[in-house]
Amino acid sequence: MTPRAPALGLLLDVDGPIASPITRSIDLPEITRDLVALAAAGVPLVFNTGRSDAFIRHEVVAPLLAAGLAPDARVFGVCEKGAVWFAIGERFGPAGIGEVHVDRSLAMPADFVDEMRDLVATRFADRVFFDETKHAMVSVEQLTSIDTAAYLEFQPVFDSLAREALQRRGFGVQRLDDVRPDASGDVQWRIDPTIISTDIESIRLGKDLGAARALELLSDGGELPVSWRTVGDSRSDYAMADWLHSNGYSVEHVDVRPADGVPEKPYPIRESASGAIHDEAGAEFLAGWLREVS
The missing domain is CATH 3.30.70 (Alpha-Beta Plaits)
Structure with missing residues (x-):
């Protein structure tokens, strides 16, 4: 029997939606908890960020491993806006990340x-x-x-x-x-x-290149999600959803800092219903998606 494609995939900026832009760390424990639960439910997660692999290893991967990230989870990091990429999981040992690939x-x-x-x-x-x-x-x-x-x-x-x-x-x-x-x-x-x-x-780097890298990574290990949610806190993060939409994928974008202005796009754009921003808004959406897939 052919494995069923995941209903949902998440393409996540890190600073803002996941890590506090003030402390530069994951301050809300429910974020780590829900990311681990989403991965366990079969939702592919890709962190698409301008941050380095070292930052993601210390500030994101370590908390995920401590929270019990499943060995077979489909979780990846795409760093420096597409220049660097790797797989994430406890199967890679204490550091939690596989081989780091760099486009020199x-x-x-x-x-x-x-x-x-x-x-x-x-x-x-x-x-x-x-x-x-x-x-x-x-x-x-x-x-x-x-x-x-x-x-x-x-x-x-x-x-x-x-x-x-x-x-x-x-x-x-x-x-x-x-x-x-x-x-x-x-x-x-x-x-x-x-x-x-x-x-x-x-100028070749960007969240659109990161999205393309993300799909390459996921294509090597199973079915692609039926629908995508992209999450960011700046106008440049819309490039993730732009790329997915232009390549025929179903996508909704979440803006956790809409004060910069919400552009008109051919796909749905969501904001926090409570008015929360940054990681507090990110936590709200993660909890909602976890309820959906559970």
Whole structure:
């Protein structure tokens, strides 16, 4: 008998819907509990994030293993917006993740990486840190010791210096809110400011590439879900649902921070009925989906 396809699959951003954007950890125990229960019910889970594999190992995988993630669960991580991917589960030992795959063709130039590291160390170490765990992207993140308003006031200064450093090397540079150019043009790199960081990355990276990686991973191990739910806290996260919809999959997107504005899309968009945001909204939706599949 052919195994029945899962009724539901989840493609989840991490910062915001799962981990608190303030503490950068999973603060609500019901989130871990319900993720484990959903996986046990046969729901494939893919964390599609700009975070590194090291971050996911420590802040997501470790709590899932401690909560009893089933050995045969279909759980995967797609990190750095599609540049890095791996399987998750206790079958991989104490670290909980399988072989980490990295697409090196998407990595930033080494001399630019070095310059950004030095820039943070010499000028901005009291406000941000340089994320040494990234394989392809350059990420500079707000210290939790400073408040959001102070960080967002400083962020454009760093972003401008990063743009200048790329232009000095002869590269075109795109901000995320620019019109997306053809990847074959002279623009190779993108600056993506978020509410807690700035990511500098190949324009080929994005949550749409992450969605494509996710389906490749799931296709190797069983039937694909009948319907998808994508979850995020920024406008760039809609690219997950855009990709799924454009490739013929049934999808609904959950926006856990709709204050940025909810765009018009050809698929359903959901917000928390209670008005909750970030991980509190994420917890609400996970609990609801668990009731559905149970």
